[in-house]
Amino acid sequence: MTPTCGDDPEAELAARAAAERAAIVAKYDLGREKGAQIDPWEDPKFEIYHVTDRYGFIHDHRLPETATALEVKLKEVEVAREKKWLDMLAKWDKIRAGKDKKLTEKFRKRVYKGIPDKLRGKVWAQMLNVATVRQERHGMYEEMKRRARRWSPEVRQIDLDVNRTYRDHIMFRERYGIQQQALFHVLAAYSVYNTELGYCQGMSQIAALLLMYMNEEDAFWALSVLMAGNLYNMHGLFIQGFPKLLRLQLHHEQILKKYLPKLKKHLDRNGIDTTIYTLKWFFQCFLDRVPFTLALRLWDAYLLDGEKVLVTGAYMILKVHRKTLQHLPMEEILEFLQVRLERDFQQDDDSAMLELERCVEELRRGRLDQPAPPPDQELPQRPFGLQLQPPPVRAQSGRRSQMAPSEEKIIGDILRRQQEAQLSAGEVYRGSWYRQDVPSVFQYSEPTTLACYHYQTAPAGRNGIHLPSSRPPPRGIRMTLV
Incomplete structure (x- = not known):
């Protein structure tokens, strides 16, 4: 009523x-x-x-009428693999049981080589035990x-x-x-x-x-x-406080310190915190941050191996492009990671997946291929599908009066790290970009942080205030949700 x-x-x-x-x-x-x-x-x-391309994406320009030699070859390889995958699906009960080690290893190798797009839905459904x-x-x-x-x-x-x-x-x-x-x-x-x-x-x-x-x-x-x-537990990424996101970001920083110290120093010097560029990597398993065809291959691996693909994939991207990143200033680093790589990864998908496998082995030897086990607060605490009483009035309206303490802590940590990075670099120099994080609460959505990029037209004054100009941010850098 x-x-x-x-x-x-x-x-x-x-x-x-x-x-x-x-x-x-x-x-x-x-x-x-x-x-x-x-x-x-x-x-x-x-x-x-x-x-419209073969994956259903619409382009603003006319697509080539004929495929390149490489595209033709890749299509032929994919068609040839379809029969092997149909045979693999017929043996799914044995694969799920995991008793035939040879068959299990063959399945793993084929997943990393790429599931044929025609059969991807069936294979994903089997991997997730949907039926x-x-x-x-x-x-x-x-x-x-x-x-x-x-x-x-x-x-x-x-x-x-x-x-x-x-x-x-x-x-x-x-x-x-x-x-x-x-x-x-x-x-x-x-x-x-x-x-x-x-x-x-x-x-x-x-x-x-x-x-x-x-x-x-x-x-x-x-x-x-x-x-x-258990293999994915994305629940912990999206609940209040984002505990899994923080756990994965902490693990990512440990990997950078050990394997990419020069790049980490460069990122820190430019105020590029892991909280900025890893959000979509971890929240959505690289969707919109690498070409869609590569994102599909990463999702194939993610459904097989779970969260270790997130941390290994993040390491792979930075390792492959470390030389480029080390010579870029702050605004170009962000554009490169958030925009340019999605348009052109500068490697074909097969090469990127081979590098991912090498990174898995490298991190395994260093005992960093798996993040720390999830604490209880990351895991669902309530049974699913409960028949509850109608929610409180304020909940029905989609409003929340204030941020949770854990969310306030996240925002505070982001701001603190940004300030420390800028201080370690000396100051925000004239002609550079800097980031400003503004906690915001909207009527119908969860509290979030608006990340604003400003152009520094003059050195900061003694009070540390930076006055933004009206000049727009670099291409691809907009007011973004964190």
């Missing part, structure tokens, strides 16, 4: 939240049927016949969808993120299209399935990636395994 408003501000807040949630859900129910109201800016036009989980919880997904429609406090934020997730991909291009509907349903259902986590920005791209290769319900259960499975 919808709360009555009267003079009760809490009831009024709940009523507004319920009305907004119902309006958003109704738009996804209607989809693109007659009567749908879609703003032109939400639904960009595209020319499917000449700008078994789905059967054990038959009917649960539909129940979670129904519950989310009524009570999820995350609906508004999910709607905002769906509208900006892979809009350059044909599956998610159309506002309220079939795949946007599926993405909304998966995220909303998970927000009430895992009541401890709910929803956090960053989960949308993971769910969208799964939807590129699986149907809606399989993608939901795949997401649940990624969040709570």
